Amino acid sequence: MDSYYTASSPARPSFKPLDGEEVADICIVGAGYTGLSSALHLAKRGYKVVLLEAETVAFGASGRNGGHVGTGMNMDQQDIERRFGREVAHSLWNMSLEAVDTVKELISDHDIDCDLKYGGVHLAHKPGYCKELEEDIAFLQKRYNFNDIEYIHRNRLKEIIGSDAYYGAQWDKASLHLHPLKYAVGLLKAAVDAGVTIYEHSRVQSYSGTPVVVKTATGQITATDLILACNGYIEGLEPKINGYIMPINNFIIATEPLSAEVSTSLIPKDTAMEDSRFVINYWKLSGDNRLIFGGGENYRRGFPSDIKGFVQPNMLKVYPQLANTQIDYGWGGTLAVTLNRLPHFGRINGNIWHLHGYSGHGVPTATFAGKLVAEAISGKHERFDIMANLPSGRFPGGTLLRWPGMVAGMLYYAMRDRI
Ligand SMILES: Cc1cc2nc3c(=O)[nH]c(=O)nc-3n(C[C@H](O)[C@H](O)[C@H](O)COP(=O)(O)OP(=O)(O)OC[C@H]3O[C@@H](n4cnc5c(N)ncnc54)[C@H](O)[C@@H]3O)c2cc1C
Secondary structure, X not given: OEOHHHHOOOOOOOOOOOOEEEEEEEEEEOOXXXXXXXXXXXXHOOOOEEEEOOOOOOOOHHHOOXXXXXXXXXXXXXXXXXXXXXXXXXXHHHXXXXXXXXXXXXXXXXXXXXXXXXXXXXXXXXXXXXXXXXXXXXXXXXXXXXXXXXXXXXXXXXXXXXXXXXXXXXXEEEEEEOOHHHHHHHHHHHHHHOOOEEEOOOOOOEEEOOOEXXXXXXXXXXXXXXXXXXXXXXXXXXXXXXXXXXXXXXEXXXXXXXXXXXXXXXXXXXXXXXXXXXXXXXXXXXXXXXXXXXXXXXOOOOOOOOHHHHHHHHHXXXXXXXXXXXXXXXEEEEEEEOOOXXXXXXXXXXXXXXXXXXXXXXXXXXXXXXXXXXXXXXXXXXXXXXXXXXXXXOXXXXXXXXXXXXXXXXXXXXXXXXX
8 A cells, every 4th residue: 555654654564474382371463552551551550461463563543644643532522521521521532632641651651763753733724613613622621620721713823724614712722732653663662661462464253252263264372351343344254342332434645845934824833734624634744744634425435546646636725725736646545434533342251352433532541442451451450440431332234344324424424524
């Protein structure tokens, strides 16, 4: 795949497939942020951890995403408070800030060179959204004492964006952005240093029993606990959780490197940018000054044959001045969304843990999920339970990859964006 992240990452270690039988305390399936962070946090607590990855480390969304590390959850805080009450809402908010801090701490503790930058901007693509953005800020300031956020009126937008396509914005100074694959490889190295055993090209085919016996085509791991960290790539591995997530493909392009003058004119504060569309556009500058622009998704197996041509029109609606700028890379990835856009965590039969459904907010939340599950497996499960007890709905159709009602709904909201 034609990914800028792959092209701009240094060589990384590779790992042989599982061959034979092993015993561990914890077996983890999937080596994205969820699996790597779980492995690292558990190994630091002294557990013997084996991580099985069907492809290669960070093959999934963790090696392909926008790299935005936002505060909050993927539901606005007023809504969370209305639905789940003040206490749960405060816990979720605090955990969301801790998630961003956890990313920062891991980067600093393990010297991860991943083009880390600060600030995130959320832009209103219709005038009607501005009031909502302003009210959100007032709510966060008053109820959560969160003051790292500022409303930018239309007459000040030039300070943060070189585009006429928007009407107002939230500027969140506590959010971050980074090179997602370099970050994942940093977590990988930290996990290996902490003693985690990793096998690539080792797709888990089945598991059963207590302790759980986890089987690949060429071997098996017997472990006390199993963590499913497969997110949008889980396919049919665990039927009990299938209906709670829907896989979505989302696409990104990277331009040629831009001059300092052009890049500053597009994003004067070098922040991560996203807009209020249902199918959001999101973008930022890379470490070598390319515009990394995500926009456009589909709800079926397979990516469009021309990803550059699929995403570029969305970029040009924001920045028509880039009409003659070359697009060097185009790629896609699969993420899992839930019905209410909050993560879906839980425990099956006491010793099978699932962490997924970050709904486009997984860079901080999947990293934090690893910390939470390590905490829970070590006996302190209160915070994990807050997440696991959030009510989750099942998608119409029930089973993964069989959700015509949901696809119709997504297409309807996507169409509303254009009106
Ligand atoms: C294009 C795109 C842009 C995004 N942008 C952002 C963003 O800017 N900010 C943000 O916060 N989030 C973003 N996200 C979401 C974020 O990337 C994900 O939520 C996060 O990476 C999920 O991490 P994960 O480890 O749970 O899953 P993944 O990184 O997807 O990893 C799952 C792994 O499980 C493996 N696997 C699956 N089945 C098996 C099996 N049976 N046996 C062994 N291994 C298996 C897969 O091969 C894969 O490597 C984006 C996602 C995409 C696709």
